[in-house]
Amino acid sequence: MDSLGEFGLIARVTAGRTYPDSVLLGPGDDAAVVTAADGRVVITTDMLVEGRHFRRDWSGPRDIGRKAIAQNGADIAAMGARSTAFVVALSCPADLTVAEAEDLNAGLWDEASRAGGAVVGGDVTAGDHLVVSVTAVGDLAGASPIRRDGARPGDVLAVSGPTGSSAAGYALFVAEVEDHPDLLAAHRVPQPDYDAGPAAARAGATAMCDVSDGLLADAAHLAVASGVVLAVESARLPVPPALREAATELGADVLDWVLGGGEDHVLLATFPADTALPSGWTVVGSVMEGGEKNGAEGAGSVTVDGSEWTGVRGWTSF
Template identity: 85%
Template sequence: MSRDTSTTPDDAGQSSTVGSVGEFGLIARVTAGRTYPDTVLLGPGDDAAVVAAADGRVVVTTDMLVEGRHFRRDWSSPRDIGRKAIAQNGADIAAMGARCTAFVVALSCPADLTVADAEDLNAGLWDEASRAGAAVVGGDVTAGDHLVVSVTALGDLAGASPIRRDGARPGDVLAVSGPTGASAAGYALLAASVQGHPDLRAAHRVPRPDYDAGPAAAAAGATAMCDVSDGLLADAAHLAAASGVLLAVESARLPIPSLLRQAATELGVDVLDWALAGGEDHALLATFPDDDALPPGWTAVGRVGEVGDVGAGTVTVDGTEWTGARGWTSF
C-alpha cells in the first residue's frame, strides 16, 4: 500500500541551474510526483516529516558523500552519486537487523549545478530508496563550493532485538553476506583508466547492498553484525574489539568471483588486498552460533576465537596477523 503525497513544481523549475531555480523551486521539483509507502505518515512540504514507528523504537544512522573524497563527477553520474549515498546508509540499517523506513537528504551544491543534474541525482536517491523499501521524506538544500550529499536513514526492527557488534562469542562462525573487493577493484580500474570490466567499475560507482540479508541474519540468530564499509579486516577489527574476541579469517573461504581475480591479474594486484582491505562494498559481516544457522546467501569465512595472548580486536588471516593494507580511514 502507498499514498501519493506529492507536490507540484513551480514555473521557475524550467530554469537551467540550481542557482536560478532557488532552494524552494528545486525542492518543489524533486518532490513532485512521488509516491510514499505507508510508513510515511507525512511527507515533504511541512517543517518536518512524520514516519511511523510501529515497533516503538527507531534505528537511525547518518553518513555523507563529499565530492573529491568519496566520488568524482568525471567517474560517476549524478544518478550514481544519489544511489551510492542511499546505499551506504541503508546498509547500516540492515546491519542492525532492521529494515529501512525513510531517508532524509541534505544537499550542498554549487549554484551552477544544472537542474538536470540535480534531478538526476534525486532520481538516484529515489531509485535506491525504493530498492531498500523506503522513501526520501525530506531534507535541506544549500549552496556550497562542492557537491556534498548527507543522508540520515531511519529503520524499523519489527519487534526484534538490534544485532550489535558486541555479541560475538568464541566458537561462533564468522560469515559475510556477499563478495568483497569489487568496489576497490573498480576504483583501481578507473584510476588506471583501464577499459573493460564494466561490472567492477559499476560496483565502485554504485554499491548494491542486500537489504534483506540483515533481517534474515537476525532471524537466524546472528550474535553480532556490522556493515563492511571500510574493508573486511577493518570492520572485522571493530566487531572483534566490541566483542572482546579474536576473529580468524580463512582466505580460501572468501567468496572471490572470477572477474575479480581476472582484474587483479591484469593490474598485477594480489586479489586478497581487494577482498580483505577494499571498502565500500557494503556487504554485511556477522557471527552465528554454527554453520547450520547461516541464511541463504551467507558464506562462512572463519571463526571466532578466544583472545588468549593477543589483544581484543585482533583479526588473523590464515592463522597470522595480516601485514598488508587493512582498509579505509577518513583521516
C-alpha cells in the same frame, strides 16, 4: 540552479512522488512524520563529499544519489532492521545543472525504494563542492538489534556477499582500464542486500556490522567490541572470477582488494556454529577467545590464516 532557487528545486524534486504506508507526512512541512510501530527507531547518518568519496567525472548524478542511500541503508540492515525513511541534505556547487540535480534525486529515490523506504525531507544549500548527507531511519519490527559486541568463541564468521569489487573498480578507474564494466559499476554504486540483515537476525546472528571500510577494518571493530579473535580463512573468501582477472591484469594482489577494499556494503556477522545460514551468506572463518570486550587491553583482533595480515587493511577517513 540560480534561476530555479532553493524552494523551486525542492518543489521540482518532490512533485509526484508516492510514499509507503510508513510515511504519514512527507516533504512540504517543517518536518516529516513516519511511523514507529515498534516503539524504537534505528537511525544512522553518513556523508558523501565530492573529491573524497566520489568523482563526478567517474560517477553520474544518479550513481551518486544511489550510493548515498545505499551506504546508509546498509547500516540499517546491519542492525537487523529495515529502512523506512531517508532525510537528505545537499550542498550544490554552482556548476550543478537542474538536470543533474534531478538525476541525483532520481538516484536517491531509486535506491530508497529498493531499500524499502522513501525520501521524506531534507535541505538544500549552495556550496563549493557537491556534498550529500543522508540520515536513514529503520524499523526492527519487534526484534532485538544485532550489535557488534555479541560474538562468542565457537561462533562462525560469515559474509553476505563478495568483497573487493569496489576497490577493484577504483583501481581500474585510476589505471584508465575500461574492460571490466561490472567492477567499474560496483565502484560507482554498491549493491547491498537489504534483506540480508533481517534474515541474519532471524537466523540467530550474534553480532553484525556493515563492511564499508574493508573486511579486515570492519572485522576489527566487531572483534574489539566483542573481545574476541576473528580468524579469517582466505581460501573460504568468495572471490568472483572477474576480480581475479582484473588483479592479474593490473598486477595487484586480489586479497588486498578482498580484505582491505571498502564500499562493498555487504554484511559481516557471527553465528552459532550449528546455524543454517540464510541464502547468500558464506562462512569465511571462526571466532576464538580474545580478551575482554570493548577495547580493554588485550581485547579483540583479526587474523588471516593464523597470522596478522600485513597488506592493505582498509579505509580510514582521516
